[in-house]
Amino acid sequence: MILTGNEITKEFYSGKIKFSQFDMVKIGTNSYDLCLGSELIFYQDDILDVKKENKYKIIEIPDEGIVIPKHSFCLGSSSIKLGSDFYVPIIHGKSTTARMGLFVHITADLIDIGFYGTTTFQLHNLLPIKLYKGMPIAQVSFWKPKGDIVLYDGKYQGAETPLTSKVYKDFR
Ligand SMILES: O=c1ccn([C@H]2C[C@H](O)[C@@H](COP(=O)(O)OP(=O)(O)OP(=O)(O)O)O2)c(=O)[nH]1
Numbered sequence: 001m002i003l004t005g006n007e008i009t010k011e012f013y014s015g016k017i018k019f020s021q022f023d024m025v026k027i028g029t030n031s032y033d034l035c036l037g038s039e040l041i042f043y044q045d046d047i048l049d050v051k052k053e054n055k056y057k058i059i060e061i062p063d064e065g066i067v068i069p070k071h072s073f074c075l076g077s078s079s080i081k082l083g084s085d086f087y088v089p090i091i092h093g094k095s096t097t098a099r100m101g102l103f104v105h106i107t108a109d110l111i112d113i114g115f116y117g118t119t120t121f122q123l124h125n126l127l128p129i130k131l132y133k134g135m136p137i138a139q140v141s142f143w144k145p146k147g148d149i150v151l152y153d154g155k156y157q158g159a160e161t162p163l164t165s166k167v168y169k170d171f172r
Helices: 005-014 167-171
Strands: 017-019 032-035 039-043 056-060 066-068 073-077 082-084 088-093 120-125 129-131 136-143
Touching (some): 005 136
Antiparallel strands (some): 039 073, 066 129, 088 136
């Protein structure tokens, strides 16, 4: 069962949904808008090795925005932290930016119950696009789970910035 916007607001005030900053303007019919944080991460290696921590470059998005060449891949994050110990958050694109060829995740849209942090967006753009920090870029919905809840305690817990893949930790 998906929560309506009114229910998301209610559960924010009850404490069952956590946002580090809350703004009613960002409530939609059944989602909450997420804005882009100030950093982007670009991998530097030509080939990414899943067994290693790959090299990357962090770029601060200037106030005047940043042009991303088409077919780029980079990581960004939500400007706020979010999470819930009671509902399953799922990240979605926004139709408005999807209409410009922008993906905000590459197949991984599920936030674990118990995660709290900034969500990392896996940004992929089909066309050249100019992005600005603070722009609405994604939305999160909240789903009622069925069954016993086990809270997330994984490698991305507590994220404060975009985080690169830590898949190499799974090989140790
Ligand atoms: O688009 C996404 C998807 C997930 N996450 C965060 C929240 C989620 O709880 C955590 C782990 O996601 P997932 O379980 O899909 O990744 P994993 O590769 O299985 O990592 P872990 O072993 O930590 O579960 O990463 C994001 O920041 N952005």
